[in-house]
Amino acid sequence: MGGHHRQLPTAADFTLKSDSLLHKLPVIGGIIGLAGIGGAVAMGGGFHDKQFAYSYLTAFMYWLSIALGALFFVMIQFATRAGWSVLVRRVAETVAATLPVFVLLFIPVILSMHTLYHHWLEPNGDPLILKKSGYLNEPFFLGRAAFYLLSWSALAWYFRSHSTRQDQTGDLEHTRLMQARSYPAIAIFALTITFAAIDWMKSLDPHWYSTMWGIYYFAGGMIGFFTFFGLVILAMTRKGADAFHGAVTTEHRHDIGKYTFGFVVFWAYIAFSQYFLIWYGSIPEETIWFQHRQHGGWENLGYALIFGHFVLPFFFLLSRHVKRNRVAYALGALWLLGIHYVDLYFNIMPVGSAHFAPHAVDALSMVGVGGIFVATFAALMTRSAIVPLRDPRLPESFRFENF
Amino acid sequence: MSQPSKVYGLLAEFETPAGVYHACETVRDAGYTRWDSLTPFPVHGLDKAMGLKRSPLPWVTLVMGLTGASSAMALQWWVGAIEYKMVISGKPLFAWQPSIPITFELGVIFAVFGTLFGLLHLCRLPRFHHPLFSSARFDRVTDDRFFIAIESDDPKYDPIATRSLLESAGASAVELVEDRDEG
Numbered sequence: 001m002g003g004h005h006r007q008l009p010t011a012a013d014f015t016l017k018s019d020s021l022l023h024k025l026p027v028i029g030g031i032i033g034l035a036g037i038g039g040a041v042a043m044g045g046g047f048h049d050k051q052f053a054y055s056y057l058t059a060f061m062y063w064l065s066i067a068l069g070a071l072f073f074v075m076i077q078f079a080t081r082a083g084w085s086v087l088v089r090r091v092a093e094t095v096a097a098t099l100p101v102f103v104l105l106f107i108p109v110i111l112s113m114h115t116l117y118h119h120w121l122e123p124n125g126d127p128l129i130l131k132k133s134g135y136l137n138e139p140f141f142l143g144r145a146a147f148y149l150l151s152w153s154a155l156a157w158y159f160r161s162h163s164t165r166q167d168q169t170g171d172l173e174h175t176r177l178m179q180a181r182s183y184p185a186i187a188i189f190a191l192t193i194t195f196a197a198i199d200w201m202k203s204l205d206p207h208w209y210s211t212m213w214g215i216y217y218f219a220g221g222m223i224g225f226f227t228f229f230g231l232v233i234l235a236m237t238r239k240g241a242d243a244f245h246g247a248v249t250t251e252h253r254h255d256i257g258k259y260t261f262g263f264v265v266f267w268a269y270i271a272f273s274q275y276f277l278i279w280y281g282s283i284p285e286e287t288i289w290f291q292h293r294q295h296g297g298w299e300n301l302g303y304a305l306i307f308g309h310f311v312l313p314f315f316f317l318l319s320r321h322v323k324r325n326r327v328a329y330a331l332g333a334l335w336l337l338g339i340h341y342v343d344l345y346f347n348i349m350p351v352g353s354a355h356f357a358p359h360a361v362d363a364l365s366m367v368g369v370g371g372i373f374v375a376t377f378a379a380l381m382t383r384s385a386i387v388p389l390r391d392p393r394l395p396e397s398f399r400f401e402n403f
Numbered sequence: 404m405s406q407p408s409k410v411y412g413l414l415a416e417f418e419t420p421a422g423v424y425h426a427c428e429t430v431r432d433a434g435y436t437r438w439d440s441l442t443p444f445p446v447h448g449l450d451k452a453m454g455l456k457r458s459p460l461p462w463v464t465l466v467m468g469l470t471g472a473s474s475a476m477a478l479q480w481w482v483g484a485i486e487y488k489m490v491i492s493g494k495p496l497f498a499w500q501p502s503i504p505i506t507f508e509l510g511v512i513f514a515v516f517g518t519l520f521g522l523l524h525l526c527r528l529p530r531f532h533h534p535l536f537s538s539a540r541f542d543r544v545t546d547d548r549f550f551i552a553i554e555s556d557d558p559k560y561d562p563i564a565t566r567s568l569l570e571s572a573g574a575s576a577v578e579l580v581e582d583r584d585e586g
Contacts, residue, residue: 272503279500282493318465320457401447 011167014385016243021235025378033371037108040364051361053112054352058344059365060109061201062224063373064102065217065340068193069225070095071152072218073259074159075189078175078182083396084255087248087387091232093163095225096156098376103149105369109200110142117141120206129206136203144199148192155185160380163388170390193218204351208289212274219267224340226260227333234330236386243386250324251400257323260333264317268310293346297356301346308339341366411534411582412438412554413565414541415574420446423549426572427452430551433568437557441535441550463521464514471513475506534582552580 016022037056044052070092077085077092085092114121120136123129129136159178166174194214202213210216233253236243278286293302313336322328345362388394417423420442427440431454440446440453476499483489484497494501523529535541535552544550551574553565562579569577 276500276503320461399447403445403447403450 011385011389013245014243014387014389016382016386020241020243020382022378022381026375026382029371029373029375029378031371033368033373033375036364036366036368036371038368040361040368041108043364044361047108047111048115049112050115050352051359052365053115054349055359055361055365056108056112056369057116057200058341058348058362059369060102060105061217061348062341062344062366063105063369065221065344066224066228067095067098067102067156067373068152068189068218069221069223070229071099071156071159072186072189072222073225073229075155075182075186078159078178079186081179081393083393084252084400086391086393086397087244087400088229088233088252088256089391090163090385090387091236091381092225092229093156093160094380095229095232095377097160097380098373099149099156100153101372101376103153105372106145106149110145113138113141117203120203132206136206141199141203144195148196148199151188151192155189158185163391164384166391167385167389172392175392193221201348204348205289207285209286210274210278210289212270212277216267216270216274219263219270220340220343222263223260223267223336226256226263227336227340230256230260230329230333231337234326234333247387247398249400251402252397253326253329254320254324254402255400257317257329260336261314261317261323264310264313264336268314271305271309292354293350296350296354298346298350301342301356304342305339305346308335309343313339409582410555410562411580412552412557412560413562413569414535414538414578414580415551415553415569415572416540416543416576416578417549417551417573418575420549422573422575423551424449424452426551426569426574429568429572430553433559435553435557435559435565437560438551438553441541441544441552443545443547443549446549458525460518460521460525464518467517467521468510468514472506472510474513475509476502479505534580537583538578538580540576540578 040052040056041047044055046052073092074089074096076082077089109116117136119126120129120132121138123133158181162174162178165171197214197217201217202208202210230253233248233256237248237253275290278290293299313332316322316328316332322332349356391397415426417426423440423442424446427449430438431452440449442449479502480497488496490496535550540548541550551569553560553569559565566577
């Protein structure tokens with residue numbers, strides 16, 4: 001029941017204790033990350049090796065999608081002036097604030113770009129590719145990549161730095177600015193994520209067309225973010241070590257669960273629409289993309305996606321009890337984080353090989369990029385309070401309840 | 404035709420959301436089953452204070468949604484592959500891919516109508532009159548007063564004990580409501 005008169009929290013209540021896991025993760029994650037990427041390069045046989053290039057790109061796109069999902073979530077909270085999410089928003093702001101590190105993580109992609117994008121880097125007189133060379137050429141590609149990565153980094157830091165500065169001053173101007181800037185920021189985000197997905201993943205196969213591609217990557221990434229977010233919140237509110245001291249409740253987790261469920265449906269809608277339009281049009285240069293993925297073991301991943309990325313999570317997360325139950329939601333979230341990787345694997349890897357053949361370099365790249373991502377996230381988490389202490393809607397978030 | 408007026412039940416008025424909230428807990432703990440709370444706006448947690456169980460409505464939605472989806476798929480299969488076999492632009496007589504949009508639409512519309520009519524049924528709507536409307540005091544339920552109504556056919560209902568329960572729960576007024584045939 002409402003009407004509790006809580007004291008507004010102080011920085012001391014919502015600062016991580018020095019023995020918390022997040023204080024250890026920067027070092028652990030950093031070591032695992034560097035070892036993973038180093039191992040992937042060594043085992044894969046260098047940056048020009050096909051196995052390394054494709055495995056690394058999949059891992060890079062995977063972790064990037066989670067960070068981008070966080071950025072979108074934060075911007076949507078300001079655009080909608082959401083009250084419920086204030087207590088957990090700092091965690092999302094911090095996930096998004098890892099985006100500058102992806103500038104560095106993109107370097108191996110550049111180093112292996114002649115392996116990944118040789119179709120359009122060396123057109124060999126292919127008339128279709130030559131027509132596209134005004135867009136698909138090396139300097140413009142690198143310039144665009146710099147633009148995407150720098151705009152995401154700038155947006156993520158803009159929101160996080162205003163939010164953390166408000167912790168000190170309590171100035172409402174920060175909230176007003178972030179609200180006003182969130183709308184153009186969402187437009188920039190929508191365009192950059194679409195073009196980045198086209199540049200980095202779709203141009204692997206430059207003969208193929210799909211206008212759903214950008215939103216498809218976004219949809220999967222949102223699931224990746226909400227499940228990662230939900231798991232971090234679960235870990236931070238575990239019994240006996242609740243960093244939020246009971247302030248983050250089942251109600252907040254329920255809403256994260258609803259978002260997860262919503263994007264499971266959204267992903268299925270986008271994935272099916274892409275397939276359906278290509279099926280109906282039945283134009284060889286479009287259907288070849290799915291044709292290739294219906295052979296050589298890739299078809300099993302396709303079925304895994306239909307059932308594991310939509311049917312099962314849909315009926316599982318449909319229940320209110322599952323979204324509110326710690327163990328059930330954690331299981332669903334781990335499953336979805338795994339299947340999100342299968343999704344990107346199914347999209348990227350078949351370009352490089354006719355047969356489904358998982359390789360240790362896949363796992364090393366995932367652990368490598370993931371280690372750096374988690375290390376950065378943890379390091380940033382320890383640098384400020386874990387909730388926006390003086391956000392004007394914080395009291396609303398304390399009182400939040402679902403009907 | 405004149406009928407002797409029946410007693411609908413007791414209507415108790417409260418001045419604050421907190422007042423009606425705690426009174427609901429009292430009535431719930433006293434074991435009443437046929438009663439309701441009426442407020443001008445949703446009061447957080449009132450369902451828990453009343454001891455309400457989860458509504459069965461989501462199950463109606465689920466069953467109706469699945470019925471709609473499966474009948475849409477079955478209809479398209481029957482029309483395309485059995486009754487009107489026509490090959491259109493080289494496509495198979497029946498395929499699941501183009502059938503999904505209709506399946507989705509019918510699933511949604513069945514689920515929506517199931518929810519709407521299920522809700523009306525559970526709320527015993529439509530009805531044109533309710534005995535509580537005969538109370539002048541009750542007009543303020545859309546403004547600034549909070550009410551609990553206990554029906555006389557509740558097994559625990561007793562004209563005197565129930566009234567004193569409501570009064571001790573902090574009601575600012577308790578009145579008897581008759582179930583008149585307004586003819």
